[in-house]
Each structure stands twice: as structure tokens, then as C-alpha cells.
Amino acid sequence: EPEVTQTPSHQVTQMGQEVILRCVPISNHLYFYWYRQILGQKVEFLVSFYNNEISEKSEIFDDQFSVERPDGSNFTLKIRSTKLEDSAMYFCASTTGLAGWLFFGEGSRLTVL
Amino acid sequence: GDSVTQMEGPVTLSEEAFLTINCTYTATGYPSLFWYVQYPGEGLQLLLKATKADDKGSNKGFEATYRKETTSFHLEKGSVQVSDSAVYFCALMRVEGGSQGNLIFGKGTKLSVKP
Numbered sequence: 001e002p003e004v005t006q007t008p009s010h011q012v013t014q015m016g017q018e019v020i021l022r023c024v025p026i027s028n029h030l031y032f033y034w035y036r037q038i039l040g041q042k043v044e045f046l047v048s049f050y051n052n053e054i055s056e057k058s059e060i061f062d063d064q065f066s067v068e069r070p071d072g073s074n075f076t077l078k079i080r081s082t083k084l085e086d087s088a089m090y091f092c093a094s095t096t097g098l099a100g101w102l103f104f105g106e107g108s109r110l111t112v113l
Numbered sequence: 114g115d116s117v118t119q120m121e122g123p124v125t126l127s128e129e130a131f132l133t134i135n136c137t138y139t140a141t142g143y144p145s146l147f148w149y150v151q152y153p154g155e156g157l158q159l160l161l162k163a164t165k166a167d168d169k170g171s172n173k174g175f176e177a178t179y180r181k182e183t184t185s186f187h188l189e190k191g192s193v194q195v196s197d198s199a200v201y202f203c204a205l206m207r208v209e210g211g212s213q214g215n216l217i218f219g220k221g222t223k224l225s226v227k228p
Contacts, residue, residue: 006156042219042220043218044218045216048215091156101147101206104149104157106156
């Protein structure tokens, strides 16, 4: 069964460092998403991406965040200068169309020290 | 804005007990409704969904009915198993009005089933 894969599964970084989280969405999917879940809290939408551009982003997705689909298969989330409050589980998701349900990866846990 | 409210956990049940996890929503228009499950150490998996009023989603013995009159989508299972222990998330997706299909999640309800 096709699945969304994410790397790394866990990353520890120092505050102020840049982090790139990588995702390989399901191959025939067209819409891509990043969500995050701070420990013990809700899963929150960060950004959606379609046709090689951001289609929607939340208030959380400020200038420190960026997304890219560099090569037609990977979908990356970059945090330019990490803060303590960026510590969370980051989930990538993809879907075929707007009315479809999202397929999530297993998540990348980011710990900022 | 749109929101999802689900019952606080944790919920602890004995094996074969009946499960209900309440979920209500606030949304404009006609959202699609979902239950996602997160097993320990894993990502979010779609459990079931319903896209219009009175639809019933079902999977693995779980059911939920889209009730527009009460804006609810309660999750039920007649007989839980230890393997059902997980965190359950209710979510909605609004696809009209400029939304790009992103999900709005509830806080999650942790279920523990004891043998």
C-alpha cells in the first residue's frame, strides 16, 4: 500500500539552527500539507501546497518557515532559525484532491534545545 | 471560525465494553467529517469519514454518523479490544469558500483498553 514517508523520525537541534524536514508524498497525489502537534495539544495546520506553490497557510507559518518541492518527489519543510516553541511532531500529508481524505506520514519529532 | 470539540480523555475501558467518544463541530457550509486514529509511536491514520448529512462512516467495527441537526459526529464501537488503545481525533474539512481542504482537528481523546 502506498504511504507517505518522512525523514528524519527524530531530530534534536540547538535553538537558532536551521532544520529541514523531508517528506515523500504518495506519487499520484497533488496536494501536500504540513501539520504539527505540540506535545499534548491539537494537531494544527501549517501549510498546504499545490501546483508548486503555497495555496494556504496558517498564522503559525511565519517567515521562519518555508516549503519546497525541489525535485517532483520530495516535499520539504524548512525552519530557518528554530525556537524552543518549535519543538513538536511535524506531520506531512498528501491527497489526490480537495475532497479526498489526507494520508499522513508517521511524523518527524523535532526537539529544540 | 470552524472548530471541533471532542470529549476530554483519557478514557479507560475494559475489553468488550461499549465505546462512545463525543465530537461536535462548528462550521459554515457543509464540511466533511473524519475520525483519525494515532496508535502509540505511529502517525495519523484515517479511521472513517462522512461527507454529507446522515452519512455513516464505518471501519474496523467503529461507526460514526454525520448529524447536521446536532452538529455531531460521535464515534462508537460495540466491543473494544486492547488493540484499539490509541488517541482518536475528530476532524473536519471545509472545501468551499476558498479553503484548500485543510483539516481542523479536535484535541484528541486517548483511549486505553484493559484486558
